[in-house]
Amino acid sequence: MVKRKGMSVLVCMLLVLTVFAAGCSKGGSGTADSPGGVTEPKPGTDTPAQEQTEITLGYYSDGKSDAKMKELITTFTDKHPNITVKTQSAPYGQFYQKLDTQIAAGKAPDVWLSDGALVMKYAERGTLKDVTEWINKDLNKEDYYGLEFNKDAEGHYWGIPQGIQIGVLYYNKDLFDKAGISYPEDSWTWEDLKLAAEKLTVDASGKTAVDASFDANSVSQFGLTFFSITEGWFSVLKSYGGGILDETNTKSIVDSPENKQAMEWIVDGMNRGIFTDPVDLKSFQSSMAVFPSGSAAMRIGIYARVQAANEAGLNYDVALLPTGPDGKRFAPVIANSWVISAKADDAKAQAAWEWMKFWATEDEVQKEWAALGEAVPVKKSVANSDVFLTSGANPANRQAFLDSFEFAGTLDTNAVWEEWVSKFNENAERAFLGDTPVEETLKKANEDIQKVLDGFYK
Amino acid sequence: MIPSETPPEVQKKKRRFQAAGRSRLLRSEGRWGLLMVSPYLIHFLVFVAGPLAVSLYFSFTKYDMLTPPQWIGLGNYEQLFQEPLFWKSLWNTLYFAILFVPIQTVLALILAVMLNQKLKGLKLFRMAHFIPVISSWTVILYVADSIFNPRFGIANSLLIKWGLDPQQWLNSEKWVIPLLVIIAVWKGIGYIMILFLAGLQSVPGELYQAAEIDGAGAFHKFRAITVPLISPTTFLVIILSTISTFQAFEQVYVMTGAGDISSAGGPRNASLVLMLYLYREGFSFMHMGYASAIAWVLFMILFSLTLIQMKMQNRWVHYN
Numbered sequence: 175m176v177k178r179k180g181m182s183v184l185v186c187m188l189l190v191l192t193v194f195a196a197g198c199s200k201g202g203s204g205t206a207d208s209p210g211g212v213t214e215p216k217p218g219t220d221t222p223a224q225e226q227t228e229i230t231l232g233y234y235s236d237g238k239s240d241a242k243m244k245e246l247i248t249t250f251t252d253k254h255p256n257i258t259v260k261t262q263s264a265p266y267g268q269f270y271q272k273l274d275t276q277i278a279a280g281k282a283p284d285v286w287l288s289d290g291a292l293v294m295k296y297a298e299r300g301t302l303k304d305v306t307e308w309i310n311k312d313l314n315k316e317d318y319y320g321l322e323f324n325k326d327a328e329g330h331y332w333g334i335p336q337g338i339q340i341g342v343l344y345y346n347k348d349l350f351d352k353a354g355i356s357y358p359e360d361s362w363t364w365e366d367l368k369l370a371a372e373k374l375t376v377d378a379s380g381k382t383a384v385d386a387s388f389d390a391n392s393v394s395q396f397g398l399t400f401f402s403i404t405e406g407w408f409s410v411l412k413s414y415g416g417g418i419l420d421e422t423n424t425k426s427i428v429d430s431p432e433n434k435q436a437m438e439w440i441v442d443g444m445n446r447g448i449f450t451d452p453v454d455l456k457s458f459q460s461s462m463a464v465f466p467s468g469s470a471a472m473r474i475g476i477y478a479r480v481q482a483a484n485e486a487g488l489n490y491d492v493a494l495l496p497t498g499p500d501g502k503r504f505a506p507v508i509a510n511s512w513v514i515s516a517k518a519d520d521a522k523a524q525a526a527w528e529w530m531k532f533w534a535t536e537d538e539v540q541k542e543w544a545a546l547g548e549a550v551p552v553k554k555s556v557a558n559s560d561v562f563l564t565s566g567a568n569p570a571n572r573q574a575f576l577d578s579f580e581f582a583g584t585l586d587t588n589a590v591w592e593e594w595v596s597k598f599n600e601n602a603e604r605a606f607l608g609d610t611p612v613e614e615t616l617k618k619a620n621e622d623i624q625k626v627l628d629g630f631y632k
Numbered sequence: 633m634i635p636s637e638t639p640p641e642v643q644k645k646k647r648r649f650q651a652a653g654r655s656r657l658l659r660s661e662g663r664w665g666l667l668m669v670s671p672y673l674i675h676f677l678v679f680v681a682g683p684l685a686v687s688l689y690f691s692f693t694k695y696d697m698l699t700p701p702q703w704i705g706l707g708n709y710e711q712l713f714q715e716p717l718f719w720k721s722l723w724n725t726l727y728f729a730i731l732f733v734p735i736q737t738v739l740a741l742i743l744a745v746m747l748n749q750k751l752k753g754l755k756l757f758r759m760a761h762f763i764p765v766i767s768s769w770t771v772i773l774y775v776a777d778s779i780f781n782p783r784f785g786i787a788n789s790l791l792i793k794w795g796l797d798p799q800q801w802l803n804s805e806k807w808v809i810p811l812l813v814i815i816a817v818w819k820g821i822g823y824i825m826i827l828f829l830a831g832l833q834s835v836p837g838e839l840y841q842a843a844e845i846d847g848a849g850a851f852h853k854f855r856a857i858t859v860p861l862i863s864p865t866t867f868l869v870i871i872l873s874t875i876s877t878f879q880a881f882e883q884v885y886v887m888t889g890a891g892d893i894s895s896a897g898g899p900r901n902a903s904l905v906l907m908l909y910l911y912r913e914g915f916s917f918m919h920m921g922y923a924s925a926i927a928w929v930l931f932m933i934l935f936s937l938t939l940i941q942m943k944m945q946n947r948w949v950h951y952n
Contacts, residue, residue, distance in 0.1 A: 274698065275697070277697065277698050295698075299696065300698075300699065301698050452895075453782075453800060453899070456782075456802070456803045457781055457782045457783040457784070590917070592917060593916070593917040595894075596894055596912075596916070599894065600901070603898075603899075603900060604900065
């Protein structure tokens, strides 16, 4: 009897709590209303200068960039005495873990720094403010790199870039010299790259991949290190004429003959030990470490990789990424961007926009940030000046980053980007390690990716 | 007192009197009692029962944290049971537990018996076994990597020296779970050993003396006295280790992905355990509802396993 009474009390408690929880979440939904969740920005309604506005600004950073960011914020508040800025910063991983819970609780920062690959995740879930009108009104689009990388299929802009990451081919000059091979040229196709990589791949007994007795299982120096979507397969697929999603970003086009050709080129390189395969990468502390440690002669890398290469004291330079069989070229782009929370009221959103405008338009800000050397400046005039082009000794050919904008594109980012990328990786790994043939892999990847897309868009 | 012998009215009156006394008592003592336990009670309601109920609710919804939850009934559970990755992660977890629990329990017991002797330098040995327990998984990773790294590790250089084929160790589907078990046993054994030591020290010495007089050998004493008398400790150890294997997360996360969630659980999902699967679905892919469903299934599994173990204890656990 007593036992049953205890049970019923427990059940009652749970019931009450469930109802309470349901109530809470309903309350939450009330504030996160309308799937768009976007109150159109009103460019006309500038807040009167004397009215004080406080905005919360969130960003991820390491120690060095944190100090610089605080400096820039002080400059900003000096110029805009009516705006006070409260900052929230954390290292990359923690910042995003916290951000999602903050948004769920309706306590997101008014303006935050979004990884370029995640802008659409937030935008398509209605947590960002559409900044199209502001951009049209306040910015001359011709002056900036990469504004279009935050544009969705319907032409709305969801943020403005804080700094741009763009992919090029990095090569280790010392290893090329040692092998007696001329440096990569802009006219290279992926086949040319592989021919050079063969001569740059060395096994434990010092034989290169051109040698008949070369041992592909004990490679000590790889021709090309190859990993992830950004710094690996995506550029190859795209320059072969393939890709992952169609132009609406809601349909998988993985299972194409172009992709098959590109994947076969990759798998062949991995089987022969010329490129690092996923298992090779695991034996390094980090897949990023292969190139800076001198264990690979070439890598596909974004601009941020300059830092690690310079810290390692590497003698290296960069070139444009090679072309596919039909002369097509593709450079992957990640435009890390400032975005405004959909929850920010008009005054806060206006103040947040002032900050974004300050960031993008002021030469001083752009120069200061460029000096950190972690991203390509957004403003064309600064990127094309000595501040960017000759800052630091290496790489000498910084112009390659700017030239790559001509054939640059995003990573088919959409609301479920992380999830479909992991599905592709999971399948590609099987092909890379020779478990399944390329054709079968792409068919399975196509199904898996479409399922992920349907899970969100249908 | 035999009820039929007392008249009903008297009985009723007596009961009412007793009840009144009890309620007065309840009013004073009960209030104090409630007041005293209220810090715990509030903590329990806010941080345990609340989240539990919320997660149960979410498990019936499609919820990505950024948009409001949508009620989909049993949808998540249906999807879960059709998902090959869920079954794979369940099997990986069970495989881990099947290897880990017996190996750790037996080895820790043997170690505890050995370290229960009166020898010189005993404290040093006990401490040496306890050091991995207090080290973080990241430190353990570096130690394990220096042994099992396929390129630079000691294990492979030994294999090559003996003329055997080098292995991919943590990168091999065949080896990854057994290796994770070995590493986890090495890290956890010190803690379990301490529990056994406490159990061993509560066994009265007279029993052994009596057995010796009867001519029992060391093994016989161990089997007939030590094992039954520390069976409550063994029972506790088995339940604790079973629960800890189902909760294994950090070790797999660190060991197989070096802290990178996209490669953790590899190779080819061979070490994807339930908690890792839950984390990936919930925090990387934002399927919070689905992740809550995984959590509840995990809870049901653990609950039934513990229940079975509780029922079985009558057969082999002896309290005094």
